[in-house]
Amino acid sequence: MTAAKTLKIGFGIVVIAALIIVPMNFNRYGLFILSQWAVMTIAAMGLNLTLGYAGQVSLAQGAFVGIGAYTAAIMTSSGLPLIGALGVAIVLCFAIGWILGYPALRVQHHYLAFVTLAFSTLAFLVFRNEDWLTKGIYGISNIPRPEIFGYPTRRPLPFYYVCLGSLGIVSLAVWWLIRSPWGRAFIALRENPVRALSLGIDTRRYTLMAFAIGSALGGVAGTLYAPLTQYVDPVPFHLSLSLDLLMMVIVGGSGFFFGPFLGAMIAVLLPEWLRFTQGYYLMLYAIAVILLLIYSPTGILGILDRYISERRTKAASALRAVAKAKLETAP
Amino acid sequence: MSNLLDLLIAGLATGAIYAIVAVGFTLLWQTSQTINFAQGEFVMLPAFLMLAVMHAGAPFWLAILIGIALSLLLLGLGFKMLLVDPMLRHGVLPLAIATMALAIGIKEAAKQFWSAEASPFPSIIPGGDVTIFGRVVALQSIGVLVLAILAVLGLTTLLNRTSIGHQMQAAAQNPTVARIIGVPVERMILLTFLINAFLVALASLLITPIYLAKFSNGEVLGQAAFIAAIVGGFNQVRGAIAGGLLIGVVDNLSAAYVSTQYRAAVPLVLLIAIILFRPQGMLGRPEERTV
Numbered sequence: 001m002t003a004a005k006t007l008k009i010g011f012g013i014v015v016i017a018a019l020i021i022v023p024m025n026f027n028r029y030g031l032f033i034l035s036q037w038a039v040m041t042i043a044a045m046g047l048n049l050t051l052g053y054a055g056q057v058s059l060a061q062g063a064f065v066g067i068g069a070y071t072a073a074i075m076t077s078s079g080l081p082l083i084g085a086l087g088v089a090i091v092l093c094f095a096i097g098w099i100l101g102y103p104a105l106r107v108q109h110h111y112l113a114f115v116t117l118a119f120s121t122l123a124f125l126v127f128r129n130e131d132w133l134t135k136g137i138y139g140i141s142n143i144p145r146p147e148i149f150g151y152p153t154r155r156p157l158p159f160y161y162v163c164l165g166s167l168g169i170v171s172l173a174v175w176w177l178i179r180s181p182w183g184r185a186f187i188a189l190r191e192n193p194v195r196a197l198s199l200g201i202d203t204r205r206y207t208l209m210a211f212a213i214g215s216a217l218g219g220v221a222g223t224l225y226a227p228l229t230q231y232v233d234p235v236p237f238h239l240s241l242s243l244d245l246l247m248m249v250i251v252g253g254s255g256f257f258f259g260p261f262l263g264a265m266i267a268v269l270l271p272e273w274l275r276f277t278q279g280y281y282l283m284l285y286a287i288a289v290i291l292l293l294i295y296s297p298t299g300i301l302g303i304l305d306r307y308i309s310e311r312r313t314k315a316a317s318a319l320r321a322v323a324k325a326k327l328e329t330a331p
Numbered sequence: 332m333s334n335l336l337d338l339l340i341a342g343l344a345t346g347a348i349y350a351i352v353a354v355g356f357t358l359l360w361q362t363s364q365t366i367n368f369a370q371g372e373f374v375m376l377p378a379f380l381m382l383a384v385m386h387a388g389a390p391f392w393l394a395i396l397i398g399i400a401l402s403l404l405l406l407g408l409g410f411k412m413l414l415v416d417p418m419l420r421h422g423v424l425p426l427a428i429a430t431m432a433l434a435i436g437i438k439e440a441a442k443q444f445w446s447a448e449a450s451p452f453p454s455i456i457p458g459g460d461v462t463i464f465g466r467v468v469a470l471q472s473i474g475v476l477v478l479a480i481l482a483v484l485g486l487t488t489l490l491n492r493t494s495i496g497h498q499m500q501a502a503a504q505n506p507t508v509a510r511i512i513g514v515p516v517e518r519m520i521l522l523t524f525l526i527n528a529f530l531v532a533l534a535s536l537l538i539t540p541i542y543l544a545k546f547s548n549g550e551v552l553g554q555a556a557f558i559a560a561i562v563g564g565f566n567q568v569r570g571a572i573a574g575g576l577l578i579g580v581v582d583n584l585s586a587a588y589v590s591t592q593y594r595a596a597v598p599l600v601l602l603i604a605i606i607l608f609r610p611q612g613m614l615g616r617p618e619e620r621t622v
Contacts (some may be wrong), residue, residue, distance in 0.1 A: 115603055115607075117557075119603075125593060283440055290414065293432070297426075
């Protein structure tokens with residue numbers, strides 16, 4: 001094992017330990033924000049799969065979070081377990097994502113963004129207007145929090161661990177997925193769809209798959225969102241959530257595994273840290289995002305990536321120089 | 332039947348405003364691949380600039396002139412130099428995301444520096460009604476329609492009949508060749524940004540008396556212009572005009588005949604249908620696929 005790899009694993013363990021231990025003495029609000037970060041990271045990871053790996057722009061991720069949240073709210077309020085709602089939400093979002101992916105087969109990049117944008121607004125209208133199902137603008141309140149192995153998670157800290165644990169499971173699943181042949185097919189799809197097709201990759205199926213899996217992860221985030229806020233109304237699932245999620249993926253670094261973690265951190269935590277500026281905090285947040293994107297259009301991890309590849313090039317050219325010097329001194 | 336005619340006129344009036352905004356949107360796309368998600372906020376802002384100038388004691392006409400000048404400076408020149416120029420070479424998506432952030436920034440700035448409440452805004456068209464063919468029609472609707480048509484006619488004349496217009500089209504269609512035959516491409520791109528800034532200022536002037544000046548105006552307007560641009564044809568100016576008028580009429584008719592709750596859904600369904608069956612839009616040309 002190389003030193004760099006040991007360092008990476010060590011760093012990972014420290015971060016995970018910190019995420020478990022540090023929040024133990026956080027207040028209710030701090031835990032809520034951290035849980036929200038975990039939930040949004042899951043949704044952004046789904047979008048990163050669709051956008052960052054498969055290269056399909058989706059502006060509907062917020063709508064899938066909404067579908068998941070409403071599924072969880074409706075089912076758990078009528079006494080069904082959250083795990084059942086999770087299953088239903090995954091299947092539902094997967095199916096809708098699959099269908100929504102069909103236009104992606106006909107039209108290219110930005111047109112697809114427009115279809116998903118329209119879907120996002122349509123979903124919002126359904127949440128708001130179908131009173132019999134979603135209770136309309138009044139929303140569904142008193143959503144119960146689940147019991148995990150008979151252990152109640154009603155208090156903020158245990159529920160934070162539920163969110164963090166879910167994030168862990170989703171991360172492992174996505175990690176495995178992008179290293180599987182599927183993940184490689186997604187990347188081929190992003191880099192050059194025509195070439196991928198001529199190499200025998202069924203681009204139709206993989207495009208739909210990238211959409212459906214990304215959307216299903218949005219649904220997973222939604223099923224956690226409902227018991228987290230314990231109240232679901234249409235407002236949070238407006239188009240702006242989809243745009244926020246897209247921003248998280250791009251700002252963090254789309255196509256990087258850890259991009260969504262950082263992006264969600266900036267989108268959820270930075271406005272909170274800026275709250276001392278009162279009315280100016282969203283303005284400062286917007287300026288920060290713009291400046292970051294001007295400096296590095298590939299997001300935060302893009303900066304890191306650039307730095308590492310520069311160092312590698314330097315190291316390589318140094319090696320070359322040494323080798324050349326040796327060749328020249330040799331008789 | 333009489334009701335239908337009223338709805339049509341009102342629809343055409345709002346549609347004409349959408350068309351102006353959508354034309355600016357397509358111009359930016361054509362010349363510099365900028366998908367401006369802040370276009371709606373660009374329409375919202377000039378009204379606030381004009382209100383601020385009036386607040387300082389200037390008469391309405393002076394406020395309009397200063398407002399338009401400021402909007403050319405900020406939303407035209409500033410937008411291009413500070414945001415589009417540094418980001419364009421990195422592709423369409425990061426720039427689109429940056430304009431989303433810009434939209435948030437402009438909205439919050441209007442809320443913070445002016446007010447979260449809606450403010451009344453004077454109209455450049457006198458109030459009252461006129462009778463045309465025995466029908467009573469609001470002067471406001473007629474005036475908006477006439478001004479919007481004049482703006483669109485002026486723009487199409489500029490693009491199709493003048494040397495500058497031809498140079499702009501050349502710069503949009505094939506910048507490399509345009510540069511070779513001596514078209515100052517950079518200046519032409521700057522010009523489209525200035526035209527867009529002028530169009531949004533005009534739209535702001537026309538629509539704010541109807542909607543009142545509110546920081547959140549941009550959300551609805553931006554989306555309507557966006558849909559209009561796609562429905563009409565993303566890469567054609569006349570497509571955007573047709574799309575704008577169509578969306579305005581459809582919006583008004585569906586509010587009356589479908590349901591007020593799902594009024595916003597009808598243009599969206601239209602949008603999805605257009606994209607599925609004619610992705611280049613009603614009047615657009617298909618874009619070539621590159622390997």
